[in-house]
Amino acid sequence: MGLEPYGASSKDDITPHDLTDRWYHENTFVVNGTNCSLESVPVVFTKRRGKQYSASDGGFLTYKGRLVWETDSLLAKMRLTDSDYAMVVSYRYINPADSNSSLSFEEQVKRGILVPDSSAAKPTYSLRVLPTGLLLNGVRYQLKGKAR
Numbered sequence: 001m002g003l004e005p006y007g008a009s010s011k012d013d014i015t016p017h018d019l020t021d022r023w024y025h026e027n028t029f030v031v032n033g034t035n036c037s038l039e040s041v042p043v044v045f046t047k048r049r050g051k052q053y054s055a056s057d058g059g060f061l062t063y064k065g066r067l068v069w070e071t072d073s074l075l076a077k078m079r080l081t082d083s084d085y086a087m088v089v090s091y092r093y094i095n096p097a098d099s100n101s102s103l104s105f106e107e108q109v110k111r112g113i114l115v116p117d118s119s120a121a122k123p124t125y126s127l128r129v130l131p132t133g134l135l136l137n138g139v140r141y142q143l144k145g146k147a148r
Contacts, residue, residue, distance in 0.1 A: 002027045002141040004040070021046050029076075029134065029141050031067065036076050038063040038136075060084045067127065074127045076136060092117040 003024040025040035040061040042054040065078030091114040093099050098113045108114040125137040133143040 001144060002029065002136070002139040003043075004137075004139045006042075025061070027136075027139060027141070029136055034067045036065055036067055036078065038076075038078060063123065074129070076125045076127050077122075078125070079122050090117045091115060 004027055005022070005024055022045045024043050024045070026043045028039045028041075030037045030039075038061075042060070044052050044054060046052065060083065061080060062082035063078035064081045065076060068075050068077055091109070094113065094115060098108070101108060101113060103111070103113070105114070123137075128135040130140070134141040
């Protein structure tokens with residue numbers, strides 16, 4: 001399990017009236033052989049109430065994938081498989097010169113000029129094994145349960 005800061009509150013305050021709020025994704029990274037999964041749950045820490053789980057802030061994200069070795073590095077190649085919010089699909093131009101097209105967005109998609117770009121939903125994280133856990137994308141995870 002690891003805490004990943006997110007939003008403005010990870011460095012600054014997100015709530016003008018309560019300067020102590022700090023928002024994180026509480027991540028659970030599970031490895032089973034070469035398969036892996038990452039679940040992110042939003043939490044907030046306040047001076048007054050301690051750790052609180054949020055019902056909706058920041059999204060609940062689930063990634064699944066595989067561990068692979070590439071040029072002396074261990075990587076977790078994952079795909080976003082679940083989210084409580086509707087995914088915002090981004091698009092990219094097949095030919096960058098078409099970006100000045102006068103056609104509507106819908107027509108560009110229909111003609112295949114614009115295509116969905118899912119690269120944001122397929123992250124690759126570097127992974128380091130530490131004596132007491134893992135370091136995944138700069139977030140330290142403590143080892144829990146049985147190591148295999």
